[in-house]
Amino acid sequence: MTAADGTARGAADDTVAGVVRQWYAVRPDLDTAPMEIIGRVNRCAALLQQAEDAPLRRAGLTRPEFDVLGTLRRTGHELTPGELARETFSSGAAVTKRLKSLTERGLVDRRPDTRDRRVALVRLTDAGRDLVDGLLPEQLSYEAAVLDGVPGQAREELAARLSELLLQLEGRLGAPPRA
Numbered sequence: 001m002t003a004a005d006g007t008a009r010g011a012a013d014d015t016v017a018g019v020v021r022q023w024y025a026v027r028p029d030l031d032t033a034p035m036e037i038i039g040r041v042n043r044c045a046a047l048l049q050q051a052e053d054a055p056l057r058r059a060g061l062t063r064p065e066f067d068v069l070g071t072l073r074r075t076g077h078e079l080t081p082g083e084l085a086r087e088t089f090s091s092g093a094a095v096t097k098r099l100k101s102l103t104e105r106g107l108v109d110r111r112p113d114t115r116d117r118r119v120a121l122v123r124l125t126d127a128g129r130d131l132v133d134g135l136l137p138e139q140l141s142y143e144a145a146v147l148d149g150v151p152g153q154a155r156e157e158l159a160a161r162l163s164e165l166l167l168q169l170e171g172r173l174g175a176p177p178r179a
Contacts, residue, residue: 016040041165051146055138059131060105064090066135068098069107069124073132078121080113107131 016039020032049063056066067088072079079087085095099122102108107128113119124132147155 014040014043016043037165041162048146051142055135055142059135061131061135062098064088064094065098065102066132068095068102069128069132070136072108072122072124073129073136078123080119080121084122102128 016036019039020035023030023032023035053063056063059066061069067090068084071084071087075087081092081095081099084090084099085092088095090098099108099110103110106125108122109125110120110122113121150158
């Protein structure tokens with residue numbers, strides 16, 4: 001939103017543009033430009049997750065459970081619960097809960113590490129691998145359909161800009177900038 005006119009720069013009149021206009025009306029002294037990006041990223045993430053989870057729900061999985069299974073599948077080897085927590089941006093307690101559920105359903109196995117019996121190693125079972133391999137193409141097809149309205153060049157540019165933002169955020173480990 002520009003301070004001069006209270007309108008979002010070049011943006012469509014989406015939900016976030018309305019929020020920014022409301023803030024401008026009550027606090028025209030604030031630079032709400034960060035809301036135009038962060039607000040849209042957050043709103044898109046929430047909407048995508050709601051819609052994207054439909055194929056997962058049909059398979060009886062939550063998004064976090066699928067993230068654990070997908071991490072094990074794409075890395076191709078056993079991981080510790082701590083490694084899974086780091087890979088999936090989850091707490092150790094959350095990963096423990098997911099692993100319990102996935103183990104009970106026969107999708108992952110846990111075994112003690114032969115070098116350190118205090119450490120558990122987690123691997124996909126054949127059923128877990130089959131589930132991920134069967135579900136991933138459906139998931140990717142769904143995601144492609146969601147992006148159909150965005151032209152190819154715009155997708156590439158968006159992916160590049162989001163990568164820049166992600167690299168910056170990952171470099172800071174999520175810490176807010178210092179004043």
